[in-house]
Amino acid sequence: MKAAYIHIPFCHHICHYCDFNKVFMKGQPVDEYLAALEKEMSLSVNKQVMETVFVGGGTPTALNEKQLDKLVSAINRQLYIDSNTEYSFEANPGDLSKEKLAILKNAGVNRLSFGVQTFNDELLEKIDRSHRAKDVFESIENAKTAGFDNISIDLIYSLPGQTKQDFKESIQTALGLGLVHYSGYSLIIEPKTVFYNLMQKGKLPLPGEDAEAEMYETLMEQMESGGLRQYEISNFSVPGFESRHNITYWNNEEYYGFGAGAHGYVGGTRQSNFGPLKKYMEPLSKGELPIMDAHKVTLEEKMEEEMFLGLRKTEGVSIRQFEEKFGRNPLNLFAGQIKEWSERGLLKSDGEKISLTRQGRLLGNEVFQSFIGVSNH
Numbered sequence: 457m458k459a460a461y462i463h464i465p466f467c468h469h470i471c472h473y474c475d476f477n478k479v480f481m482k483g484q485p486v487d488e489y490l491a492a493l494e495k496e497m498s499l500s501v502n503k504q505v506m507e508t509v510f511v512g513g514g515t516p517t518a519l520n521e522k523q524l525d526k527l528v529s530a531i532n533r534q535l536y537i538d539s540n541t542e543y544s545f546e547a548n549p550g551d552l553s554k555e556k557l558a559i560l561k562n563a564g565v566n567r568l569s570f571g572v573q574t575f576n577d578e579l580l581e582k583i584d585r586s587h588r589a590k591d592v593f594e595s596i597e598n599a600k601t602a603g604f605d606n607i608s609i610d611l612i613y614s615l616p617g618q619t620k621q622d623f624k625e626s627i628q629t630a631l632g633l634g635l636v637h638y639s640g641y642s643l644i645i646e647p648k649t650v651f652y653n654l655m656q657k658g659k660l661p662l663p664g665e666d667a668e669a670e671m672y673e674t675l676m677e678q679m680e681s682g683g684l685r686q687y688e689i690s691n692f693s694v695p696g697f698e699s700r701h702n703i704t705y706w707n708n709e710e711y712y713g714f715g716a717g718a719h720g721y722v723g724g725t726r727q728s729n730f731g732p733l734k735k736y737m738e739p740l741s742k743g744e745l746p747i748m749d750a751h752k753v754t755l756e757e758k759m760e761e762e763m764f765l766g767l768r769k770t771e772g773v774s775i776r777q778f779e780e781k782f783g784r785n786p787l788n789l790f791a792g793q794i795k796e797w798s799e800r801g802l803l804k805s806d807g808e809k810i811s812l813t814r815q816g817r818l819l820g821n822e823v824f825q826s827f828i829g830v831s832n833h
Contacts, residue, residue, distance in 0.1 A: 457501075457504065457710055457711065457712060457722065458504075458505075458506060458507035458508070458704075458709075458711075459506065459507060459508045459509070459510075459701055459704040459709070459710075459711035459712070460497075460501075460506055460508070460509050460510070460535055460711060460712040460713075460714060461510050461512065461701075461711060461712065461713045461714070461715075461718060461719075461720070462493070462509065462510070462511045462512070462531065462714045462715055462718070463477065463512060463513060463514065463713070463714065463715030463716060463717060463718040464511060464512070464513040464514045464515070464516040464518075464519065464527070464715065465477050465478045465479055465489075465513060465514040465715065465716050465717065465731075465733070466478070466479060466480075466481040466484060466486060466489075466513065466514050466515065466518050466519065467479070467480065467481060467513070467514050467515045467518055468480075468481055468515065468518050468551075468586065469584070469585075469586040470584075471583055471584050471585055472582075472583050472584040472649060472650035472651045472654075473583060473612075473643060473644075473645070473646070473649055473650075473651050474649060475646035475647070475648055475649050476513070476514065476717075477514070477716055477717030477731045478513060478514040478515075479514075479733065481518050484733065485733065485737075486519065486523055487523065487526070488737060489716070489733060489736075489737065490523060490526050490527055490530060492736065492737040492740040492741070492746075493527075493530065493714060493715055494530035494533070494534060495740045495743075496714050496715070496729075496740055496745065496746065497530070497531070497534035497535065497712075497714055498534050499740075499743070499745055500712060500714070500722075500745065501534055501535060501712065503534075503535075503536050504536055505536045505537075505538055505541070506535045506536060506537055506541050507540070507541060507542065507700065507704075508541065508542045508543075508544070508700050508701035508704060509531065509535060509537060509541060509542075509543045509544070509701075510544045510546075510701040510702075511527075511531070511544065511545045511546065512546045513546055515546070515547075515548050515551060516545055516546055516547070517545065517546070517547040517548055517551040517552050517556060518548070518551060521553070521555050521556055521559060524556055524559050524560070525559050528559060528560065528563035528564075528565070529563070531563070532563055532564065537564050539564075541564070541566075542566065542567055542606075542699075542700045542701055543563075543564055543565045543566050543567060544565070544566075544567040544568070544569055544699070544701060545560055545565050545567070545568055545569070546569050546570075546571065547568050547569065547570050547571070547595070548570070548571055548586070548587060549570050549571075549572060549587040549591040549592040549594075549595040549596075550586065550587040550588075550591035550594075550595060551587075551595075552568075552595050552598065552599065554598055554602065557598060557599060557602035557604070558602060561602050561603055561604070566604070566606055567604075567606040567607070567608070567699075568599055568604050568606070568607050568608070569607075569608040569609070569610065569637075569639075570592065570595060570596070570607070570608070570609045570610070571585075571609075571610050572592050572609040572610060572611060572630070573585060573610065573611060573612045573615075574611065574612065574615060574618070574622075574623075574626050575589045575592065575625070575626045575629040575630070576589075576618075576622055576625075576626060577589055579615055579617065579618060579622070582615070582616055582617060583612075583615060583616070583651075584650070589629075592609070593633075596609075596633055596635070605636070606636060606637070606697060607635050607636065607637070608635065608636070608637035608638065608639060608693075608699070609630055609633070609635060609637075609638060609639070610638075610639045610640075610641065611623075611626055611627065611630060611638065611639070611640045611641070611675075612640075612641050612642070612643050613640060613641075613642055613643070613668065613671040613672070613675065614642045614643045614662065614663050614667070614668040614671060615643055615663075616643075616651070616660050616661050616662055617661055618663055618671075619663070620663075620667060620670055620671055620674060623671045623674060623675075624674050624678065627640075627674065627675060627678045627679070628678065631678065631679075631682040631684075636693060636694040636697035637691070637692070637693040637694070637697050637698075637699065638679060638684060638691075638692045638693070639690050639691050639692070640672075640675045640679075640690055640692070641690050642668050642671070642672065643662070645660070645662075669818050672817075672818060673818070676814075676817070679692040685770075686770050687769060687770050687771070688702070688703075688706060688768050688769050688770060689768045689812075689817055689820050703769075705765065706765050706766060706768050706769050707765070707766070708758070708761050708762045708765050708766065709721075710722055710723070710724075713727070713728070713729065714729075715729065715736075716729060716730065716731055716732070716733055716736040716746075717729055717730070717731035717736075721753075724752060724753055725750050725751065725752050725753065726750070726751050726753055727747050727749065727750040727751070728747070728748055728749055729746045729747060729748055730746050730747075730748045731748075735748075755782070758782070759778075759782050759784065759786075759789065760827050760828055760829070760830065762778060762781065762782070762786075763786065763790060763810075763827040764824035764825070764827045764828060767803075767810070767811065767812055767820070767823065767824060767827075768820070768824075769811075770811065770812075771809060771811060772809045772810050772811025772812065773786060773809060773810045773811070774808065774809050775787065775805075775807070775808060775809060775810065776808070786810060787805065787810070790827060790830070792830075793823075793826045793827060793830065794810060796826075797816065797823050797826070801813055801815050801816070802815055802816035802819055802822075802823055803816055803823065804816075
């Protein structure tokens with residue numbers, strides 16, 4: 457186990473599209489939660505060196521200075537982090553004071569991921585983000601001054617009322633910051649969100665599938681011409697600055713998931729924790745793990761996951777590694793799917809690896825889904 461995801465469910469503000477496990481920070485038992493989180497880590501880990509640690513949310517940087525210090529101290533006590541660990545924190549532009557940046561830097565955090573979404577202030581207001589474009593420039597400037605050089609930003613496209621030109625301008629502004637990593641995701645309308653309710657009432661003017669595909673094409677073209685390499689469906693980096701933590705997921709490797717609602721993959725079992733804070737903290741107060749459900753992954757499922765996770769990577773699935781892991785050749789095992797998608801121009805195989813074509817990246821989800829629930833037939 458070389459990777460850990462840590463979930464901080466608190467936010468000062470809930471965005472219209474977000475369906476992650478999160479709660480309004482005001483009046484929440486933050487300190488008790490941080491103590492429970494340390495307890496969970498201590499019950500699960502025997503002091504081993506972590507290759508990657510990723511702290512996400514919610515908004516980890518919504519914690520005040522004292523709480524943030526408490527969190528990183530707990531992480532550093534329970535997980536062994538050295539100079540080679542990729543130690544990432546998600547952050548909201550405008551949330552990171554110079555004091556907070558110093559706390560993270562001193563604790564060994566070496567990668568920041570900012571949820572920017574768009575540089576258009578009107579759109580930021582529409583999606584109910586609390587920051588504005590100027591906060592992004594300021595936060596990144598402060599982060600660089602504090603000594604962070606591994607900085608990533610997220611953009612979202614296909615937002616209500618967004619035009620292709622508008623998205624293109626956001627990409628150009630993002631590239632102008634000269635960062636080493638960028639992620640671009642299309643908006644997904646999830647149940648139980650403000651946007652879902654608006655969509656049900658016909659009050660959410662979305663750009664539509666064709667515009668969405670064109671925005672994704674624009675993203676790939678602009679990133680490429682900006683000298684960034686697309687290493688995964690939604691992720692682009694300067695070579696050497698790929699997110700090692702996320703690659704753990706796409707390589708179908710195991711990882712710890714700590715915190716309320718977090719998911720982990722430990723000892724061949726995929727498990728998830730209770731989401732509500734009280735339900736999460738209760739078992740820990742008795743020295744028990746807060747696992748809500750656990751599923752032992754079968755060999756068939758592992759092979760399917762290897763395909764649909766691995767195909768997210770631009771380099772695709774290595775046939776040799778698949779054979780080493782499972783003793784089966786994926787070309788035989790999934791012959792039907794590979795033939796169908798190759799004929800449709802969405803997959804390709806050169807005998808060493810199986811990967812999506814450029815066209816395949818546009819329709820990736822269709823391809824991925826076809827690998828689920830098949831290998832046992």
